[in-house]
Amino acid sequence: MKIYLDNAATSWPKPEAVYTAMDCFQRNIGANPGRGVTQSSLASSALVLETRELLAELFHINDPLRIAFTLNVTEALNLALKGILLPGDHLIISGMEHAALARPAFALRKQGIELAVVPCDAEGLLDVRDLAKAIRPNTKMVGLLHASNVTGTIQPIAEVGKLCREKEILFLVDSAQSAGVLPIDVNRQCIDILAFTGHKGLLGPQGTGGIYVRPGIAIRPLKEGGTGSWARNMEQPDIMPDCLESGTLNTPGIIGLGAGVRFILAQGLERIRLHEQQLTALLWHNLKKIPGMTVYGPSDLNGRTAVVSFAVDNMDPNQISSFLEMDYRVVTRAGLHCAPLAHQTIGTLPGGTCRLSPGFFTGGREIDVVIQAIEEITRKYRR
Amino acid sequence: MWVITFLSVFHALRAEKILQKQGIDVKLIPIPRQLSGSCEGLAAQLAADDVKRAVTILTANRIEMVRQGVEVK
Numbered sequence: 001m002k003i004y005l006d007n008a009a010t011s012w013p014k015p016e017a018v019y020t021a022m023d024c025f026q027r028n029i030g031a032n033p034g035r036g037v038t039q040s041s042l043a044s045s046a047l048v049l050e051t052r053e054l055l056a057e058l059f060h061i062n063d064p065l066r067i068a069f070t071l072n073v074t075e076a077l078n079l080a081l082k083g084i085l086l087p088g089d090h091l092i093i094s095g096m097e098h099a100a101l102a103r104p105a106f107a108l109r110k111q112g113i114e115l116a117v118v119p120c121d122a123e124g125l126l127d128v129r130d131l132a133k134a135i136r137p138n139t140k141m142v143g144l145l146h147a148s149n150v151t152g153t154i155q156p157i158a159e160v161g162k163l164c165r166e167k168e169i170l171f172l173v174d175s176a177q178s179a180g181v182l183p184i185d186v187n188r189q190c191i192d193i194l195a196f197t198g199h200k201g202l203l204g205p206q207g208t209g210g211i212y213v214r215p216g217i218a219i220r221p222l223k224e225g226g227t228g229s230w231a232r233n234m235e236q237p238d239i240m241p242d243c244l245e246s247g248t249l250n251t252p253g254i255i256g257l258g259a260g261v262r263f264i265l266a267q268g269l270e271r272i273r274l275h276e277q278q279l280t281a282l283l284w285h286n287l288k289k290i291p292g293m294t295v296y297g298p299s300d301l302n303g304r305t306a307v308v309s310f311a312v313d314n315m316d317p318n319q320i321s322s323f324l325e326m327d328y329r330v331v332t333r334a335g336l337h338c339a340p341l342a343h344q345t346i347g348t349l350p351g352g353t354c355r356l357s358p359g360f361f362t363g364g365r366e367i368d369v370v371i372q373a374i375e376e377i378t379r380k381y382r383r
Numbered sequence: 384m385w386v387i388t389f390l391s392v393f394h395a396l397r398a399e400k401i402l403q404k405q406g407i408d409v410k411l412i413p414i415p416r417q418l419s420g421s422c423e424g425l426a427a428q429l430a431a432d433d434v435k436r437a438v439t440i441l442t443a444n445r446i447e448m449v450r451q452g453v454e455v456k
Contacts (some may be wrong), residue, residue, distance in 0.1 A: 034392045037413040037425060045392045049400075052393075063445045065393055215445065229391035229424060239390045239447060 002329040003366045007359035008149050008177060008307045009333055010199045010206060014260060018203060021259040022252045033251055034228035034242075044251055051258030052241075058261055059194060060185040061212055068244035069210045069254055073176045074100040075222075076195035076211035079244065080172050081105060081143065083219035087112030089140035094126045094155065095119045095345045096148045099338040101174050105143065114138070120345050123298045124153030128160055141170040146178035150342040150353065151297030152280070152307035154182065161190030170217065176200060177305055180264050181273055192217060203264060203360075204257030207250050213240060221246065272360050276306035279358040279367050283308045286371045292382055296346050296353060309346075309353035310374075314383050317354040320374070323381070324354075328373040332356055385434050386426040387441070388414055388450040395425035398446050405440055407433045415455045426450075 004012050025047065031040035033048045049064070056064035070076045081104045085091060093105050095117055109115040116134045120126045131142065142164050147154045157173055164171035172193045175184060180201030186194055191212075198208030213219055224236040225246030237243055264272065280301060287295050292313040298304045311317055321334035334354040336343050343349045358367065389395040395411055402409045409427040418426070429437055434452035441448060 042392070042396070042411070045396055049393055049396050065397060065446075227391070237390065239394075241393065242391050 002331055003362075003370060004331045005356045005358055005362065005366075005370060006331050006333050007362070008200065008337075008355065008357035011201060011203055011359050013361055014203050014205070014256070015263040017259040017263060018205065018256045022205065022256040025252050025255045032228075032248055034245075034249075035226075036228075047255050047258065048249060048251060051254050051261065054258050054261040054265065055196075055210065055212075058180075058184070058265060059196075059212060060187055061194075062187075063215065066215060066240050067210050067212050068241035069208065069249055070244075071207055071250070072199070072209040073174060073195050073197035074209075076197075076209055077101050077143070077172070077174055078104045079211055079219055079222055080193045080195060081108060081141075082222060084170065084217075085113050085140060088114075088138060090114040090116065090136050090138045092116045092118060092131065092134050092139060092142045094131075094144055096124050096126070096150075096153065096155070096342045097143070097145050097339070098149055098174065098176065098342075099340075100176065101143050101145065102339075102341055117341065120153075122346060123296075123303075124148050124151040124342065124345060125298065125303070126155050126160075128156055128163060131160060132163060135167055135169065139167070139169050141172055143172040143174065145174045145176070146184070147182065147305045147307075148297070148339070148342055149177050149307060150309050150337050150339050150355070151346060152177070152304035152309075153297055154178070154303055154305065157191070158189045164192075165190040177307065180261070181269070181276065181305055183269055186212060186214070193219075198253065198257040198260070201264075202257060203260030205253045208253040208257040211244065213244075219244060223247070267360070275360055276358065277301050279362055279364065280304065280306045280308060282364065282367045283356055283358070283371065287374065290375055290378055292378060296348065306358050308356045309348075310356070311348060311351065311353050312378050312382060315378065315381060317352050319381070320354045320377060323377045324370075324373055327377075328369070330370050330373055384428055385431045385452060385454050386412070386415065386418070386428050386450070387434070387437060387448055387452050388418060388426045389424065390447050390449060392424050394446055394448075395427060397444075398427055398441055398448075401440060401444050401446065402427070402429075402437055405436075407437050407440070409437070417455055418450060418453065
């Protein structure tokens with residue numbers, strides 16, 4: 001059996017209920033949600049609504065219909081940025097952003113949106129005071145990655161949210177690495193727009209994700225089309241979620257995502273977090289003992305998620321990742337992890353790091369095997 | 384019969400759940416033809432006595448309605 005330590009990219013395996021829910025829908029229902037009045041369509045719609053309600057429970061969202069489904073977090077972030085910002089608006093992001101937020105932000109800069117990138121410290125942490133200093137009269141939005149996909153660093157989103165609310169700035173949170181692992185409460189943390197993906201911590205399949213938009217905020221859709229509502233009207237409806245959900249949804253995927261979220265709610269976030277912290281502690285303490293090794297990110301377990309990036313002197317991270325898979329069947333990811341800003345911040349350009357990201361289904365014994373494997377590889381190949 | 388109509392199927396389904404939780408008996412039906420000028424989709428059919436309370440509950444839950452209780456013959 002392979003040892004899968006790439007949960008920060010896609011979580012695997014999924015809870016059994018995710019596979020069965022998707023299979024059951026495909027075999028027995030299969031109809032389009034939100035269209036027509038047949039019992040089949042209603043059954044689809046009810047299942048899609050259930051996923052919205054489960055997500056609303058997890059993120060403490062009062063109205064589940066303020067959640068629209070997207071392909072992934074990247075689409076959700078593009079929607080939030082391109083559907084709200086206009087030339088002359090000022091956008092603030094951090095020096096730890098993933099390309100999913102950074103690339104659309106830099107693309108918008110070419111169209112007249114002003115962009116500030118607030119630097120983070122060597123462990124990837126944002127200082128809220130630095131963010132406050134970057135605020136200008138035309139600052140419209142702050143976009144922030146909740147937890148880093150490179151270092152696992154958790155940003156102080158509640159503090160940032162409070163600051164944004166005081167200054168009447170929209171607060172956009174990229175929860176790609178935190179949803180399903182860290183507590184997210186859109187009210188308490190003053191999150192105006194929450195972008196999430198289904199295929200990582202939420203334990204759903206690839207091709208699922210979504211966006212929560214606080215009541216009172218309107219987003220221009222990236223695409224128009226059939227929504228099943230206002231069918232006689234040639235204009236796109238402006239109600240959530242229909243306005244952002246043109247075309248047939250990824251219904252089987254959304255139903256799988258619902259099963260993933262139900263699993264998380266049944267286990268409880270605390271239990272999931274504790275298990276992942278134990279694995280992270282094992283990795284962190286044992287990797288540090290290996291000669292020539294640098295492990296990145298916060299040493300405080302409460303300040304990070306289960307993402308452990310490392311580099312070894314005189315070794316290419318990609319080479320380590322290849323050896324781990326070929327010789328030990330350990331699946332990791334090496335390189336820049338689509339986050340050049342983060343690597344610039346922690347000083348790992350251009351080579352990047354090798355990243356280990358265990359999940360809820362990873363066992364302690366698997367971590368022991370991985371640590372021993374890395375030890376052997378570095379002993380054998382490090383010049 | 385009395386109906387409340389909604390902007391989309393998701394709103395209708397959500398309304399059904401919320402009202403049932405509050406003990407109001409509703410049945411989702413296709414929007415009656417006399418009303419379908421406004422939109423297409425589903426309506427909640429309910430007893431005349433429940434209409435006022437249902438609209439109050441749905442308003443409190445931010446469920447947008449197209450027709451907040453209308454009698455259809």
